[in-house]
Amino acid sequence: MLTATAAAPPDDWQKRIFAYSKIQHQQYHRRGHFRPWGLITYHEPTLAYRFVYPILLSAGRLHAYLYDVRSEELVQTIDEAITTDMQIEYVDLSEPHVFVCHQKGVRVFSREDGMLVMELSENDRDQCVHMTIEDPPPSARGPVFMSPVVPRENSASTFSIEPFEGFVAVHVSADGRDLAVLCRTYVMLIKDYERIIRGVASLADAVSVKALARITRSSMEELTAINFMQTEGFYVFIPGGSYCGLCPARTSTISPFPDLYIFSILPLEQGGFDDDFSCLQMTDRRIFCTWNTSLVPPGLTLYEGSEDIRPKRGEDAEPPLEMEVPGDYASCPGVPYRCSQGIGQLRVFQQALSAMLSILRPFGARMAPITVGRTIYKEIPLGYPEPGKTTVHDVSKMIDLENEPLNGGFLVKTLVLSIDPYLRGGMRDPKIPSYSPAFITGESLYNFGVGVILRSEHAGLKKGDHVYGVLPFEEYFVRDDPSQFQVIANEEGLPWSVYVGTLGMPGETAYMGWNEFAKAKKGETVFVTAAAGPVGSFVVQIAKLGGLKVIASAGSDEKVAFVRSIGADVVFNYKTESTENVLRREGGIDIYWDNVGGETLDLALAYAHTHARFIECGMISDYNSEGYTTFKNILQIFAKELSLNGFLWSTYIAKYKTQFSVEAPRWVREGKVKFREDVVRGLEQAGQALLDVQKGRNKGKKVVLVAEE
Numbered sequence: 001m002l003t004a005t006a007a008a009p010p011d012d013w014q015k016r017i018f019a020y021s022k023i024q025h026q027q028y029h030r031r032g033h034f035r036p037w038g039l040i041t042y043h044e045p046t047l048a049y050r051f052v053y054p055i056l057l058s059a060g061r062l063h064a065y066l067y068d069v070r071s072e073e074l075v076q077t078i079d080e081a082i083t084t085d086m087q088i089e090y091v092d093l094s095e096p097h098v099f100v101c102h103q104k105g106v107r108v109f110s111r112e113d114g115m116l117v118m119e120l121s122e123n124d125r126d127q128c129v130h131m132t133i134e135d136p137p138p139s140a141r142g143p144v145f146m147s148p149v150v151p152r153e154n155s156a157s158t159f160s161i162e163p164f165e166g167f168v169a170v171h172v173s174a175d176g177r178d179l180a181v182l183c184r185t186y187v188m189l190i191k192d193y194e195r196i197i198r199g200v201a202s203l204a205d206a207v208s209v210k211a212l213a214r215i216t217r218s219s220m221e222e223l224t225a226i227n228f229m230q231t232e233g234f235y236v237f238i239p240g241g242s243y244c245g246l247c248p249a250r251t252s253t254i255s256p257f258p259d260l261y262i263f264s265i266l267p268l269e270q271g272g273f274d275d276d277f278s279c280l281q282m283t284d285r286r287i288f289c290t291w292n293t294s295l296v297p298p299g300l301t302l303y304e305g306s307e308d309i310r311p312k313r314g315e316d317a318e319p320p321l322e323m324e325v326p327g328d329y330a331s332c333p334g335v336p337y338r339c340s341q342g343i344g345q346l347r348v349f350q351q352a353l354s355a356m357l358s359i360l361r362p363f364g365a366r367m368a369p370i371t372v373g374r375t376i377y378k379e380i381p382l383g384y385p386e387p388g389k390t391t392v393h394d395v396s397k398m399i400d401l402e403n404e405p406l407n408g409g410f411l412v413k414t415l416v417l418s419i420d421p422y423l424r425g426g427m428r429d430p431k432i433p434s435y436s437p438a439f440i441t442g443e444s445l446y447n448f449g450v451g452v453i454l455r456s457e458h459a460g461l462k463k464g465d466h467v468y469g470v471l472p473f474e475e476y477f478v479r480d481d482p483s484q485f486q487v488i489a490n491e492e493g494l495p496w497s498v499y500v501g502t503l504g505m506p507g508e509t510a511y512m513g514w515n516e517f518a519k520a521k522k523g524e525t526v527f528v529t530a531a532a533g534p535v536g537s538f539v540v541q542i543a544k545l546g547g548l549k550v551i552a553s554a555g556s557d558e559k560v561a562f563v564r565s566i567g568a569d570v571v572f573n574y575k576t577e578s579t580e581n582v583l584r585r586e587g588g589i590d591i592y593w594d595n596v597g598g599e600t601l602d603l604a605l606a607y608a609h610t611h612a613r614f615i616e617c618g619m620i621s622d623y624n625s626e627g628y629t630t631f632k633n634i635l636q637i638f639a640k641e642l643s644l645n646g647f648l649w650s651t652y653i654a655k656y657k658t659q660f661s662v663e664a665p666r667w668v669r670e671g672k673v674k675f676r677e678d679v680v681r682g683l684e685q686a687g688q689a690l691l692d693v694q695k696g697r698n699k700g701k702k703v704v705l706v707a708e709e
Helices: 011-025 194-198 352-362 421-426 496-500 505-517 533-543 557-564 579-586 596-604 649-670 681-694
Strands: 036-042 046-050 055-059 064-068 073-078 090-094 097-102 105-110 116-119 131-135 144-146 159-160 167-173 177-184 186-190 207-211 219-223 226-231 234-239 277-282 286-291 298-306 344-349 369-376 392-401 409-417 446-456 466-472 476-479 486-487 525-528 548-552 570-573 589-594 608-616 644-645 677-681 701-705
Touching: 036 446, 055 090, 064 097, 352 466, 369 681, 392 681, 409 486, 409 496, 409 681, 421 681, 466 496, 486 533, 496 701, 505 533, 505 608, 505 644, 525 533, 533 548, 533 557, 533 589, 548 557, 548 579, 557 570, 570 579, 579 596, 589 596, 596 608, 677 681, 681 701
Parallel strands: 046 090, 298 344, 525 548, 525 589, 548 570, 589 608, 608 644, 677 701
Antiparallel strands: 036 344, 046 055, 055 064, 064 073, 090 097, 097 105, 105 116, 131 159, 144 207, 167 177, 177 186, 186 207, 219 226, 226 234, 277 286, 286 298, 369 392, 409 446, 409 476, 409 701, 446 466, 466 486
């Protein structure tokens, strides 16, 4: 089991491994800046590992361990992950499952209860499906595709294989649905593997196979959701566009990522690891290696480049190493976690992160510049904003947190960012006028967020202050005008994410729009669209506090259940139930809160009572379309003497800010206003979060948790 103790200087073997790593990298002339981060030890040797933030999965001879790097706790142990007759090769994990690969196959365990739910191996067991695939003809060039794979009788034109003959490794796709299985002569894709676990499909029906015999060095091919590359024995997978890689091999590596080009990190055979090398995982910024050798303790190491290490034009292909480690090994706290019975070690080297400042500073360690993750607006979308096309995650910018010039300003670390529907409106040609400025291509997106002051030269802000305002989609940034930000006291002790949702711009929008235009009377009926979102759900609850009947629409049964739980009287799924039928059945409306526009607005005009008030907050149904809705009932505006009021947050915030700041936190504290959040972790998820909101796939207020405190 893991035990946590206070940080301590490294012992002799840790110094040895630092020195060994440095010697090997200098020997093979690579460059890049590397910093140590931490150490975790277990009571058995670490034979394989996988890191999918925030979970570190490591496996020993018999057990697998899941370790949460945020809470710094061992969250789950899977017993008997491998039997005594198996040799572990590789591990992987998804949200529901843990995958343990041995020399002849893979075992799949449930993360819910640790039970074995599927096993595929060469052994003659009930779970195995024996099958044959067509032999690629000798004249074939390039990869050979065979899909689906079906059982066949042996004949001259086929050859028989058992599942995972020459098994190497398995990898789960980014969405957790598909498995990619790497064998010595082919790669196998198992689509929606949970169908096999549930017994609704056979392995033969779910599998497609790609032969590797004809693939040349550095060629890249497409296998449905998996990009595949083989380079001198190294296999790199990028499932579903994720930044995940697996490379259990022996010679050299190559990374397909433009921000981290490694063309032979360490020739493993010459570097002393040889066949004891277990596996390698690459992301856009990191390289993970595991080993088991007598030269150094068994375990895991992570190297992270702190600058672009691609060779520049005119440079030698193998520039000299510029490796940095803390000057005196004894001054580096490399042991935040230790176990007195430690036999196997898991060591993680990482570029020093700001979260480690408080630990490293007492030991006199100076921090090197670090990368700044950013979400860059790349191009104007024609329809929905596409991650990787409309927006890209960039790590080319560097910052020295201790020495960045402030020039009278302040340095902010971004904690949370709000993802809102209206952001799509900024993704347009700057020549087109609108209520908000257009984003500038090539620069960071920006929106409301919360950050914490790391350093300040301005009298109005001090280190540790939490500020709310419009923040760039960057992990760190410097500003000089504190008037752009509001210091948050957070006396209620609420999560900071609440201040970009219920207590931020969405909550303020609902509050000021309702108070300015609703003119609500007890007993009236209000119809709220997009009622599960941060604005709509706030409006529902304000209306109920005022004694109104609330009709609400949402886009899924799960969202309907949430809106019903916060007090709405009539809630329906507009995708499965007719909006017109509901409005007709409920007898019409006195107030319409519009978040969607389009056909729903047209129907609201038809079923509005005389003198009804329409509050036009948003029209997301038209944000991503080229055309606009044709209104059939627009004459009802004057026939029923309706009031239609559009409004902007910026126009009314000064009028209502003080009142909102008093009432809203109290409502939240007293439970009168409830909220639900849909949180994604890491700025690299911002592009997908933007798309999810535009398509209505968010389940509550969409928030990007950029960093912990």
